[in-house]
Amino acid sequence: xxxxxxxxxxxxxxxxxxxxxxxxxxxxxxxxxxxxxxxxxxxxxxxxxxxxxxxxxxxxxxxxxxxxxxxxxxxxxxxxxxxxxxxxxxxxxxxxxxxxxxxxxxxxxxxxxxx
Amino acid sequence: xxxxxxxxxxxxxxxxxxxxxxxxxxxxxxxxxxxxxxxxxxxxxxxxxxxxxxxxxxxxxxxxxxxxxxxxxxxxxxxxxxxxxxxxxxxxxxxxxxxxxxxxxxxxxxxxxxxxxxxxxxxxxxxxxxxxxxxxxxxxxxxxxxxxxxxxxxxxxxxxxxxxxxxxxxxxxxxxxxxxxxxxxxxxxxxxxxxxxxxxxxxxxxxxxxxxxxxxxxxxxxxxxxxxxxxxxxxxxxxxxxxxxxxxxxxxxxxxxxxxxxxxxxxxxxxxxxxxxxxxxxxxxxxxxxxxxxxxxxxxxxxxxxxxxxxxxxxxxxxxxxxxxxxxxxxxxxxxxxxxxxxxxxxxxxxxxxxxxxxxxxxxxxxxxxxxxxxxxxxxxxxxxxxxxxxxxxxxxxxxxxxxxxxxxxxxxxxxxxxxxxxxxxxxxxxxxxxxxxxxxxxxxxxxxxxxxxxxxxxxxxxxxxxxxxxxxxxxxxxxxxxxxxxxxxxxxxxxxxxxxxxxxxxxxxx
Numbered sequence: 001x002x003x004x005x006x007x008x009x010x011x012x013x014x015x016x017x018x019x020x021x022x023x024x025x026x027x028x029x030x031x032x033x034x035x036x037x038x039x040x041x042x043x044x045x046x047x048x049x050x051x052x053x054x055x056x057x058x059x060x061x062x063x064x065x066x067x068x069x070x071x072x073x074x075x076x077x078x079x080x081x082x083x084x085x086x087x088x089x090x091x092x093x094x095x096x097x098x099x100x101x102x103x104x105x106x107x108x109x110x111x112x113x114x115x
Numbered sequence: 116x117x118x119x120x121x122x123x124x125x126x127x128x129x130x131x132x133x134x135x136x137x138x139x140x141x142x143x144x145x146x147x148x149x150x151x152x153x154x155x156x157x158x159x160x161x162x163x164x165x166x167x168x169x170x171x172x173x174x175x176x177x178x179x180x181x182x183x184x185x186x187x188x189x190x191x192x193x194x195x196x197x198x199x200x201x202x203x204x205x206x207x208x209x210x211x212x213x214x215x216x217x218x219x220x221x222x223x224x225x226x227x228x229x230x231x232x233x234x235x236x237x238x239x240x241x242x243x244x245x246x247x248x249x250x251x252x253x254x255x256x257x258x259x260x261x262x263x264x265x266x267x268x269x270x271x272x273x274x275x276x277x278x279x280x281x282x283x284x285x286x287x288x289x290x291x292x293x294x295x296x297x298x299x300x301x302x303x304x305x306x307x308x309x310x311x312x313x314x315x316x317x318x319x320x321x322x323x324x325x326x327x328x329x330x331x332x333x334x335x336x337x338x339x340x341x342x343x344x345x346x347x348x349x350x351x352x353x354x355x356x357x358x359x360x361x362x363x364x365x366x367x368x369x370x371x372x373x374x375x376x377x378x379x380x381x382x383x384x385x386x387x388x389x390x391x392x393x394x395x396x397x398x399x400x401x402x403x404x405x406x407x408x409x410x411x412x413x414x415x416x417x418x419x420x421x422x423x424x425x426x427x428x429x430x431x432x433x434x435x436x437x438x439x440x441x442x443x444x445x446x447x448x449x450x451x452x453x454x455x456x457x458x459x460x461x462x463x464x465x466x467x468x469x470x471x472x473x474x475x476x477x478x479x480x481x482x483x484x485x486x487x488x489x490x491x492x493x494x495x496x497x498x499x500x501x502x503x504x505x506x507x508x509x510x511x512x513x514x515x516x517x518x519x520x521x522x523x524x525x526x527x528x529x530x531x532x533x534x535x536x537x538x539x540x541x542x543x544x545x546x547x548x549x550x551x552x553x554x555x556x557x558x559x560x561x562x563x564x565x566x567x568x569x570x571x572x573x574x575x576x577x578x579x580x581x582x583x584x585x586x587x588x589x590x591x592x593x594x595x596x597x598x599x600x601x602x603x604x605x606x607x608x609x610x611x612x613x614x615x616x617x618x619x620x621x622x623x624x625x626x
Binding site: 015016018019021022023027030031034038041042045046049050052053054056057058060062063067068069070071073074077078080081084085087088091092095099102103105106110111 | 186189190193194196197199200201203204205319320323324327337338339340343346349350353354357377380381383384387388391394395608609612613615616619620621622624625626
């Protein structure tokens with residue numbers, strides 16, 4: 001007869017060692033792939049965004065015609081919208097992969113094998 | 116005021132009260148009250164974010180600015196949208212993973228410090244009050260214009276409605292009022308834009324050609340430079356717009372109404388598509404108003420251009436569309452102020468009363484009572500301030516709110532999630548420096564002092580030359596957070612490891 005529970009719930013054991021989780025190979029590679037997406041694209045969209053007021057404030061070449069009476073400044077302005085939607089879509093695709101990695105870390109590093 | 120307007124106006128009042136009635140029955144705990152129990156789906160919350168964000172200033176103000184100033188009016192549309200990339204990439208998911216009801220909850224998931232909570236609550240309350248006064252004063256003037264009733268009655272109607280939603284229906288009522296408004300607003304925008312395009316035979320190029328000669332600006336109308344002639348001023352405003360959204364308490368609070376980071380993300384996506392479409396359509400409204408209403412008629416109705424969209428609706432869709440757009444504008448105002456009341460109340464009742472005074476030991480009943488009392492107090496204070504501010508030029512308060520959010524809240528949110536060394540002193544320094552520098556610089560700026568009588572609050576020469584001080588106050592907020600941290604000893608890498616793991620994985624279990 002089994003008098004003792006075979007597995008002990010995490011909550012009852014000593015606390016989770018988050019430093020160990022943070023230093024694990026899996027968590028580090030998770031953070032690396034997140035950073036690889038977020039940092040360059042954040043720098044990109046901020047530069048793309050501020051280029052518009054900087055160009056309109058200090059130069060006039062965006063006023064040249066793109067098509068009929070539509071000048072380049074309007075093209076650039078609409079491109080800001082397109083960029084936002086494209087980056088949103090790209091991020092969602094990437095984030096599905098991030099979610100899988102995060103779940104693995106919760107299952108393997110936090111709930112099992114740790115502490 | 117004709118019958119159609121009254122019927123649509125009453126329809127909105129009744130619809131939102133029905134929503135509130137059902138929401139009140141479902142509001143049983145403090146969690147329900149502040150965050151709808153975390154039970155909204157991604158698209159629901161996405162539409163609610165759009166409903167919370169797209170204020171009457173966006174709907175009527177930007178359409179008017181484009182109608183009167185051409186390209187320069189469109190700058191706001193761009194900044195308000197790109198801000199959502201900051202929210203999506205850097206803020207929404209960690210915020211959802213770490214927080215509970217307020218921004219202070221999120222920061223304190225790392226520090227447990229009352230002074231941080233106090234400073235964060237102070238910044239939230241300041242932002243909410245400024246934003247609210249601007250909204251209510253604008254609402255009073257608009258409803259006066261749209262429905263022909265006195266300013267004080269208009270403010271009271273909006274004030275009483277927002278109090279009812281929040282007091283009885285909490286976040287559930289507020290969310291559904293916001294969702295309803297977002298749907299109505301988008302429908303109105305699409306219909307007007309479609310009619311405008313139809314007038315131009317769906318030829319965008321001929322629309323541009325038409326507005327080139329429609330206004331007093333001539334060909335300059337299509338070029339930047341009519342409204343913003345000061346390069347640093349323009350860039351400073353753009354900075355406040357793009358970084359401010361990610362620090363606005365009433366927007367960030369919306370991320371606590373969903374169950375996890377994945378849903379928070381999908382709500383930002385829904386919000387970004389909706390808000391993006393909305394701001395693209397502001398172009399058709401603005402151009403349409405310039406072409407079919409004319410700048411002189413727009414200016415004659417309201418010097419700020421706020422009547423451009425309703426007048427356009429009347430010109431191309433007749434009295435029914437005019438009545439519908441007026442009703443939509445009313446719903447827009449209600450949805451935004453309700454969200455503001457709730458976030459102000461959470462700072463008072465949850466942060467200051469629940470966590471600082473009661474040290475987190477208040478019962479759910481006490482917390483609920485405090486939340487309702489605080490909602491009532493925030494509403495009454497805002498209504499009184501708005502009644503007193505009728506003749507003041509307070510439009511700048513919205514961009515000031517964005518500026519404080521970008522200078523005080525955003526640095527602390529980013530440092531909390533991403534900077535290992537960050538500590539309590541750094542957090543308090545960033546919050547207070549960002550808040551105070553934005554306030555002090557604005558009080559010396561052309562928004563407050565103008566040599567022209569009536570153009571600003573006071574007559575006089577501004578000491579600080581830029582209307583929106585974000586270009587100075589945002590770096591100051593970040594710098595204060597950095598200096599406060601490195602100049603003090605406190606450093607807890609173990610606690611940060613936990614915060615980093617939780618923020619990124621969404622693990623919410625015990626330690």
